[in-house]
Amino acid sequence: MTGKVATANRLREGDIVYLTKEGEWSPNLQDAWLVVGDDSELTTSASKAEQMRDVVAAYLIEVECIDDKLCALSQRERIRAAGPTV
Amino acid sequence: MYRYDEFDRALVLERVEQFRGQVARRLSGELEEEEFKALRLRNGLYLQLHAYMLRVAIPYGTLSSQQMRKLAHIARVYDRDYGHFTTRQNIQYNWPKLVDVPDILAELAEVEMHAIQTSGNCIRNVTADHFAGVAADEIEDPRVYAEIVRQWSTLHPEFSFLPRKFKIAVNGTAQDRAALRVHDIGLQIRRNSAGKIGFEVMVGGGQGRTPYIAPTIREFLPKQHLLSYLEAILRVYNQLGRRDNLYKARIKILVASTGVENFTKLVEEEWAEIKGGELTLPEDEHRRILDYFSPPQYQDSNGASKTFETHKTWNLDFSRWCKTNVVSHKRPGFSIITISLKPIGSAPGDASADQMDVIAGLAEKFSHDEIRVTHEQNLVLAHVCQSDIYEVWEALENAALSTPNIGLISDMITCPGLDYCNLANARSIPVAQNIAKKFEDLDRQHDIGELKIKISGCINACGHHHVGHIGILGVDKRGEEFYQITLGGSGAEDAALGDIVGRAFGYDEVTGAIETIVDTYVTERRNGERFLDTYRRVGLGPFKEALYGTA
Numbered sequence: 110m111t112g113k114v115a116t117a118n119r120l121r122e123g124d125i126v127y128l129t130k131e132g133e134w135s136p137n138l139q140d141a142w143l144v145v146g147d148d149s150e151l152t153t154s155a156s157k158a159e160q161m162r163d164v165v166a167a168y169l170i171e172v173e174c175i176d177d178k179l180c181a182l183s184q185r186e187r188i189r190a191a192g193p194t195v
Numbered sequence: 196m197y198r199y200d201e202f203d204r205a206l207v208l209e210r211v212e213q214f215r216g217q218v219a220r221r222l223s224g225e226l227e228e229e230e231f232k233a234l235r236l237r238n239g240l241y242l243q244l245h246a247y248m249l250r251v252a253i254p255y256g257t258l259s260s261q262q263m264r265k266l267a268h269i270a271r272v273y274d275r276d277y278g279h280f281t282t283r284q285n286i287q288y289n290w291p292k293l294v295d296v297p298d299i300l301a302e303l304a305e306v307e308m309h310a311i312q313t314s315g316n317c318i319r320n321v322t323a324d325h326f327a328g329v330a331a332d333e334i335e336d337p338r339v340y341a342e343i344v345r346q347w348s349t350l351h352p353e354f355s356f357l358p359r360k361f362k363i364a365v366n367g368t369a370q371d372r373a374a375l376r377v378h379d380i381g382l383q384i385r386r387n388s389a390g391k392i393g394f395e396v397m398v399g400g401g402q403g404r405t406p407y408i409a410p411t412i413r414e415f416l417p418k419q420h421l422l423s424y425l426e427a428i429l430r431v432y433n434q435l436g437r438r439d440n441l442y443k444a445r446i447k448i449l450v451a452s453t454g455v456e457n458f459t460k461l462v463e464e465e466w467a468e469i470k471g472g473e474l475t476l477p478e479d480e481h482r483r484i485l486d487y488f489s490p491p492q493y494q495d496s497n498g499a500s501k502t503f504e505t506h507k508t509w510n511l512d513f514s515r516w517c518k519t520n521v522v523s524h525k526r527p528g529f530s531i532i533t534i535s536l537k538p539i540g541s542a543p544g545d546a547s548a549d550q551m552d553v554i555a556g557l558a559e560k561f562s563h564d565e566i567r568v569t570h571e572q573n574l575v576l577a578h579v580c581q582s583d584i585y586e587v588w589e590a591l592e593n594a595a596l597s598t599p600n601i602g603l604i605s606d607m608i609t610c611p612g613l614d615y616c617n618l619a620n621a622r623s624i625p626v627a628q629n630i631a632k633k634f635e636d637l638d639r640q641h642d643i644g645e646l647k648i649k650i651s652g653c654i655n656a657c658g659h660h661h662v663g664h665i666g667i668l669g670v671d672k673r674g675e676e677f678y679q680i681t682l683g684g685s686g687a688e689d690a691a692l693g694d695i696v697g698r699a700f701g702y703d704e705v706t707g708a709i710e711t712i713v714d715t716y717v718t719e720r721r722n723g724e725r726f727l728d729t730y731r732r733v734g735l736g737p738f739k740e741a742l743y744g745t746a
Binding site for chain 1: 221222224228242244245246247290291292293294542613614615619621622624625628671674675676
């Protein structure tokens with residue numbers, strides 16, 4: 110199953126975070142709120158968090174859910190989620 | 196070394212406090228990200244793939260031991276214990292927190308450092324030959340002029356919003372170690388037939404998606420006119436540069452589309468208006484800056500070369516390192532040491548905080564308190580007495596800094612690539628690491644000889660792939676990393692852009708492809724030919740055939 114999650118960087122620190130269903134931001138992709146289909150609510154929540162200055166540079170990414178594990182589809186987002194490969 | 200005067204000091208301190216206020220206003224919501232972004236970029240602060248990234252200026256790549264220690268301290272306290280030296284002779288930190296950056300800048304200001312001109316559409320940190328002041332055949336120390344350009348260009352109101360970023364490099368020897376012809380402006384110090392010193396002025400070089408080798412627009416510019424001539428070039432560019440299209444905004448596009456002759460005419464006309472005016476270098480100010488770069492008081496080096504030769508016969512590892520990393524100095528009994536930041540398997544250009552401290556200590560004790568950063572992402576101790584070289588080497592050896600590979604295949608320029616960069620399409624660092632591991636055997640590296648591989652993770656070409664003897668460009672093909680290989684480029688005095696060899700290779704294939712290219716060179720080469728010489732003689736043919744077969 111593929112869907113979308115919202116990601117951003119924490120404004121104060123810069124750390125990568127993912128939006129959870131509870132509206133928190135987690136450093137762990139596995140905590141992310143996966144939305145399949147209409148992603149407008151996800152977009153709204155993400156931009157609201159930007160306006161609140163919790164995070165910066167929020168956007169949606171495509172992920173795949175395999176055996177209950179979320180995995181980003183693009184190499185860029187896989188590296189973002191796991192850290193530098195070197 | 197240049198020391199700040201009261202104006203420099205005041206400017207940098209003011210900047211720190213301004214930025215502290217800007218960060219506070221961003222956090223309180225008085226500034227939107229769009230507004231703040233323009234301000235943070237004026238202070239070298241980017242938002243990269245994983246985190247913020249702070250790029251600190253090292254003007255013309257020269258710094259003191261005290262400054263290097265401060266860079267180590269910042270890595271340790273505010274970052275993840277390392278820094279990355281860049282092709283503009285700067286350093287960048289990959290993990291600073293926004294809230295810490297004002298304090299980092301304040302700490303930098305304590306040692307006369309800052310992050311001004313490391314980002315944005317302004318005249319960027321001016322680069323220079325890393326052997327400036329110590330190369331035997333040098334006409335004049337290029338850093339004197341790089342410093343003059345810095346003073347003229349820093350916060351220059353007319354040139355703070357150029358169509359695009361602007362990079363200037365200065366070189367003072369016949370050998371071009373500053374990659375002049377791939378700069379927006381390259382200044383080659385020359386002596387004319389009357390014995391006067393001035394500059395050959397090259398304009399409109401660059402890499403990126405449309406690479407150009409800069410044409411010369413003036414064979415000889417008397418040095419007192421340097422700033423008025425630069426101002427004339429910048430004015431023409433500022434007026435006519437393409438602000439409507441990011442991809443066409445660099446001066447190289449303007450020079451190419453206007454034509455070199457027309458462009459030169461425009462510059463000369465503009466220059467005629469301001470020549471001989473207030474921008475003429477005042478003799479006393481020129482001398483003041485010159486004095487800062489006057490050679491250090493070298494100690495007595497009697498018998499030093501003999502001691503050095505003896506050390507080399509004792510220790511083969513030392514002797515091998517000397518072959519690649521130690522070159523002659525203009526003063527007998529002294530040498531220039533290049534410290535490789537390319538140990539096999541590491542990220543090219545990275546140095547840990549502890550390594551920075553070791554190097555600072557060595558510079559203090561053995562090299563007149565001075566360190567240089569090279570555009571090839573290594574460090575230099577420029578004034579080492581030959582009787583001390585063995586001791587320096589032992590200390591470097593203990594700090595994992597004695598890789599004997601300068602100019603060899605494992606001494607690669609590599610951009611941060613997709614492991615760190617927001618713009619990248621493919622990884623660069625692991626590609627470099629895999630190649631370095633493949634050619635780990637030093638005998639083989641020495642047998643291959645001078646070979647410059649340069650790797651970029653996207654078309655912006657921060658890894659200088661266009662001018663690599665072998666260039667590697669990472670591209671994204673339907674979500675997968677592929678690498679396009681070019682051959683025959685050079686960023687030196689024989690500057691050339693590489694030729695694409697054929698279809699791109701996958702991540703797992705690229706190391707093998709490089710080995711095929713190197714093996715083909717070894718088969719084809721004639722006595723003493725470097726890779727580049729062989730390539731220029733035989734062309735793409737044999738390499739294409741080896742890589743793709745004849746079909």
